Amino acid sequence: MLVGLTACTFGDPEPTAPTTARPTPSDPGAATPTAPEFRPELSATENLAYFDWVNGGVVAANASAGGRDFIDALVAGGFDKAQMQVTSDTTTEGKPADSVQFSVLFQGECLIGQYGPASGGYHGAVRPPLGTGTCLVGQTRPIDW
Numbered sequence: 001m002l003v004g005l006t007a008c009t010f011g012d013p014e015p016t017a018p019t020t021a022r023p024t025p026s027d028p029g030a031a032t033p034t035a036p037e038f039r040p041e042l043s044a045t046e047n048l049a050y051f052d053w054v055n056g057g058v059v060a061a062n063a064s065a066g067g068r069d070f071i072d073a074l075v076a077g078g079f080d081k082a083q084m085q086v087t088s089d090t091t092t093e094g095k096p097a098d099s100v101q102f103s104v105l106f107q108g109e110c111l112i113g114q115y116g117p118a119s120g121g122y123h124g125a126v127r128p129p130l131g132t133g134t135c136l137v138g139q140t141r142p143i144d145w
Contacts (some may be wrong), residue, residue, distance in 0.1 A: 035050075036052055084104050084105075085135055113126070
């Protein structure tokens, strides 16, 4: 039996706030905040801020971003496409999905993102992998581009 995941929240008491790709200081003399760095030798938890920053840039650039937008940005950001999963942008009826989930299996943990109107914007989290060794429940679409 295959269980589909169409929309969910992670249940974190404090969801990750969306981030912008390039913050602009209001005072030209103020220091510009530095973007988080990708540190492949560190844990998923230690790279969550970077994962969220990449995904926040996608949302800032395209408020109607779909799964491919997030996957492409994560690949450009240094994550391994072979370790990713993404749900469909549309339902089985061909309507836009309420949200899209995407993940990267990274250092034995799952970096998971969710974006869409049903999820209240973007959320990111680190979770343990499923018993299958993957990160997302249900049917995902092939990342064949």
